[in-house]
Amino acid sequence: MKIKSNLAISESGFVFDPETGDSFTLNFTGKDILNQINQGISLNDIQKNILEKYDVESDSLEMNFYDFISMLKHFNILHENE
């Protein structure tokens, strides 16, 4: 997975796509996930990291994590590696 190349992600979690003009607001966890994707960490490893860092059930995380990933793809923020 790869984040769209020219995306601007600010410290506050504000994401701006300069090509489409779309902007999004991420919460702390969302920003953490996006940063980890940006570092090239696999989705499986990101899930493991989240389980270690946050107080969350594995089933609940899995469902919400993939919902979030789908949303990122839907909004053209995340692409499959080419």
Next chain:
Amino acid sequence: MNRRKLTIAVTGLNNIDSPGPGVPVIRGLRESDEFDLRIIGLAYENLEPGIYLHDVVDKSYLLPLPSAGIESLFERIEYINSIENIDVIIPNFDAELFPMIKLEPRLAEIGIKCFLPTLEQFEERHKANLPEYGKKYNVKVPESTAINSYSELKKLSEEFEFPMLVKGKYYEAYTAYNEEQAGMYFNKLANKWGLPVIIQEFVTGTEVNVIALGDGKGNTIAAVPMRKQYITDKGKAWGGITLDDKKMLELTEHIMKSTKWRGGMELEIIKTKKNEYYIIEINPRIPAWVYLAVGAGQNIPEALVKLALGIETKPYESYQVGKMFIRYSWDHICDIQEFEKLTTFGEL
């Protein structure tokens, strides 16, 4: 730096819910580092707000409506010029461009410069001619056809799928989802703007726009892409943001180069999910959101004045991406005496 003194006349002072570009054009001009300007407002209606904004215009004059004919328009401009000694006129309405293009050589004789498209450039990009334009210049345009009667619309309803766009000759467009709606919009637009009315294929995607300025030799002097973020019920941008879209800029440069466009231009484009760019309209003038381009680093009104005066004008090479505009309305207070003066003497 000594700024050159100039007198510039500008139309389109109707800064209303469907605003003319005059006031934002003047704001850009006022920010010029090169010119010290006296701005003459030219208005068609006595309640165009720009007339009464004295920090925007130095003086305003009423003009005869384009329907009064080219000769009346020229006589009025000649009179205004005898008082104001105008250097450049910037017309900002679609409907006045034809007479202004016709008058350009005569205006030059009395010392007034314009920087307008040629008549051929102006005519070939008409909504009604867009399919031929697309073929000639190898750009994607939606299927469209110009119709002159209700019976033609009936026939077309079998060829075009709904929804379809029903567009006025100069302004306004509606999406029709069935034959009854198409007929209603046809009548409305024919009554308001005259014939033909244009029926256009509905292309699904995001509407994006480019403001551009061509030097008439094929060079793009300025170009800024924008997406409307907030659209009024009249389809006008009430908020927008500059984009970093190389393909939109390439498309603009292609059009400028192949048509040798002279003057300001707005491209209205639909970007589909497959990343195809369909040109749905080409406006032959500066659009009302021009001040966004100024704010993003490209002072298009200033560059247009330089081109009109034959001053060497280098192309802008960049602009700020993510620059936004948010339009607002403002109740301006003035005295009845000002209105009286304008309506009685035709100037204020």
